[in-house]
Amino acid sequence: MKPIPDALAPWAAHEERGRGRRYAEPPADYRGEYQRDRDRIIHSTAFRRLVYKTQVFVNHEGDLYRTRLTHSLEVAQIARTVARALHLNEPLVEAISLAHDLGHTPFGHAGQDALNECMQSHGGFEHNLQSLRVVDELEAKYADFPGLNLTWETREGILKHCSRRNARELGDLGERFLKRHQPGLEAQLVNLADAIAYNNHDVDDGFRAGLISLEQLCEQSLFREHYDEVHRSWPDLEDRRLIYEVIRRMIGHVVTDLIEHTAAGIESLAPEDIEDVRHHNQLVVGFSESVFEMHTGLKKFLRENLYRHEQVRSMNEKTRAMIEVLFERYMSDPAEMPDWFRDKASAGDAERARAVADYIAGMTDRFAIAEHERLA
């Protein structure tokens, strides 16, 4: 294979033409702007807490399952591979990948749904928007500015979806949701790398947990195709190794397709720069039709058989109830929260609810469980 030159494609994000930071800062001596974003994300407390946050299985259910942190690292791995192959901005996709789940509540989607319900009369709760709040405001550690003061392009990538109502309040960052424009290719890419990562690692974790079987998986065409190949080459391989051999092939299959299909899409769009990509009415990063079908088939299978599995559901009900109790307790007594949140809660009803949601959203699974024990 021919060596890949390092030069960025003209339609990639070029930091010298980027839209900059909210608070101007002098450039770093030895790092680019997106590298600096990535470094600030890695040094944030929200990033460290991802290690004790649920992906599918609650932290105490086992040490071998993915957590939000290991999930984010897998997303970064996939996104960087694709970015490099397509001459997109690798440090930028790494920064977006590592930050994309910073706003997740404890207890995964059950936690997010519960918090969203608690916040219904106070503007709701969206984990994507929360990731942006974390990097824009809640990581209060630098002397000169609130948050991490990340570049516009990293923030663009973090804000994957957003309701129209919230988009109106976000100024130029929310504009694309109102105008139905697209984000740059780096942001589009991380979105799909996220889906590739969880589709594959959830097969691994679900099988390991005994919630989905080899027979069920073999009904999925993407799995079946690679299972047959592995089984032919190693008929006596034990299940754990066999599963992993299948998963690595599935990842390779969809990632290769993503690179090739996206390269063809870029060629036919022939954008001059990132602005052409943003103004196009469709996403450019994507799978071929056949891989898209296999990918969404597997996603649907996981939703029906793993995310809605009785064992996952009963844990979700428990954790949902915990979030509801915590929300009520802090709402009625904000002094139970640390000073920083308590002070924010004193400004009015809406501010109180938002401060409580920010506090709960930042918790790890185990901290939320301990707080629930203390307060219930």
Ligand code: MG
């Ligand atoms: Mg994710």
